[in-house]
Amino acid sequence: MQTSPKPKLLIFDVNGTLLNMDGIKTAINQAYQHPGAFTQWFSWLLQYSLVDTVTKTYHPFSEIAEAALQMTAASLKVNVDAVFMQDILKSMQQLPPHPDILTGLDLLKKAGYKMVTLTNSASAAQKKQLEFAQLNAYFEETFSVDAVELYKPHPKTYQYVLDELNFDPQETMLIAAHGWDVAGAARAGLQTAFIARDGQALYPLAKKPEFVCADLHELAVQLAAL
Amino acid sequence: MQTSPKPKLLIFDVNGTLLNMDGIKTAINQAYQHPGAFTQWFSWLLQYSLVDTVTKTYHPFSEIAEAALQMTAASLKVNVDAVFMQDILKSMQQLPPHPDILTGLDLLKKAGYKMVTLTNSASAAQKKQLEFAQLNAYFEETFSVDAVELYKPHPKTYQYVLDELNFDPQETMLIAAHGWDVAGAARAGLQTAFIARDGQALYPLAKKPEFVCADLHELAVQLAAL
Numbered sequence: 001m002q003t004s005p006k007p008k009l010l011i012f013d014v015n016g017t018l019l020n021m022d023g024i025k026t027a028i029n030q031a032y033q034h035p036g037a038f039t040q041w042f043s044w045l046l047q048y049s050l051v052d053t054v055t056k057t058y059h060p061f062s063e064i065a066e067a068a069l070q071m072t073a074a075s076l077k078v079n080v081d082a083v084f085m086q087d088i089l090k091s092m093q094q095l096p097p098h099p100d101i102l103t104g105l106d107l108l109k110k111a112g113y114k115m116v117t118l119t120n121s122a123s124a125a126q127k128k129q130l131e132f133a134q135l136n137a138y139f140e141e142t143f144s145v146d147a148v149e150l151y152k153p154h155p156k157t158y159q160y161v162l163d164e165l166n167f168d169p170q171e172t173m174l175i176a177a178h179g180w181d182v183a184g185a186a187r188a189g190l191q192t193a194f195i196a197r198d199g200q201a202l203y204p205l206a207k208k209p210e211f212v213c214a215d216l217h218e219l220a221v222q223l224a225a226l
Numbered sequence: 227m228q229t230s231p232k233p234k235l236l237i238f239d240v241n242g243t244l245l246n247m248d249g250i251k252t253a254i255n256q257a258y259q260h261p262g263a264f265t266q267w268f269s270w271l272l273q274y275s276l277v278d279t280v281t282k283t284y285h286p287f288s289e290i291a292e293a294a295l296q297m298t299a300a301s302l303k304v305n306v307d308a309v310f311m312q313d314i315l316k317s318m319q320q321l322p323p324h325p326d327i328l329t330g331l332d333l334l335k336k337a338g339y340k341m342v343t344l345t346n347s348a349s350a351a352q353k354k355q356l357e358f359a360q361l362n363a364y365f366e367e368t369f370s371v372d373a374v375e376l377y378k379p380h381p382k383t384y385q386y387v388l389d390e391l392n393f394d395p396q397e398t399m400l401i402a403a404h405g406w407d408v409a410g411a412a413r414a415g416l417q418t419a420f421i422a423r424d425g426q427a428l429y430p431l432a433k434k435p436e437f438v439c440a441d442l443h444e445l446a447v448q449l450a451a452l
Contacts, residue, residue, distance in 0.1 A: 036262015043269035048429060050276035051406045054380045055413040059431050071405065071427035154280040179297065180277045187281040201297035203274060205285050 004191050004210055006226045009167045013176035014119035019095035019133055031084050034076050044068040049151040058149035060122040062089055093128040104216030105138040111224040118143045118161050120151055153184020179203040193219050230417050230436055232452045235393045239402035240345035243421055245321035257310050260302050270294040275377040284375035286348040288315055319354040330442030331364040337450040343368045344387050346377055379410020405429040419445050
């Protein structure tokens, strides 16, 4: 069995991985009067970010998020106030961290890992997100796909971070709670860790991640022991 | 206002546009014990087909469909029998046409339109689908994305059909019940028509289609009058 080298750089996904979207889920399912409305919205948000990517068109993540809110209302045949949609977009910038994040990041920082973020959110939106969640101190740099105008999991999004920091993919680990993100990072040559958050699933047709953990604290304990 | 020329070639999407997936929707929502399960499954099927496309990896649509069935079970924390999943994949090849399809296609055929299909289903799967639904007689040719190993709405999927048939995009119309398909075709320069089937929605950040109709019969009446 081939063993992977200890990673030197950890790249964190933000929405859903570091930050908790449960409040938005409850609000959307209630306003749209359907227990699958949030999932439909977020799936379409991700699908249409890739529709834009393959058609060489770029819109900021929050614009696609708003479009997907409108589409979800149309598809479920409910009237949803435009003010509610604006409130959802604002609350995307005021997400709390998951409860395991602070102790997990503390452990990893003490273990000496270099840590950065890479998110589908636009740079300005990510800045507000990390400030609100008070997570800035943990990350040496923060990256957004808006620099390359391609959405994750396009391989150029990961390569862009590696190029900026002068790291090789095999000494880097992408940490995310989304099957598509770890699938894409693995196909770009990175090591990966999957945080198995509620409602998430690995993509069975992609390479298995180096780590699958229930939360970041559990992963941090294992990475700190390497 | 710029008016579009009368289209000479009509390209039809298959799953959901010509063929009715309501039976599969009921079966999946029941087996997965959640009213949003089918929507989650089909959204993931489409999202992961694009994950494969942007990472230059190709799996047949039915393999991604099976993977998405497994992911939906994992995400909803339900046990779903592997036999049920195989039955769903089989029933994807035994879909009835929507009730408006036969009269719509009849009208368009009599009006002299050249008609072909372009589907995300693999070639062999599409063959079985159109035979089961008895729609073969309407189409001069049938195309699958497997020829280019890229999923719709990648522009090369539409361009491939145009190249094969030696048509220009502006004299061609893509007819589909999916916002992402008409968005992609429009960005590849084709005219588009959206069939507003239940649960579907247009992508607000893309060009408006030339036609938006409740069903194919309604569209056919308008196209026959051009």
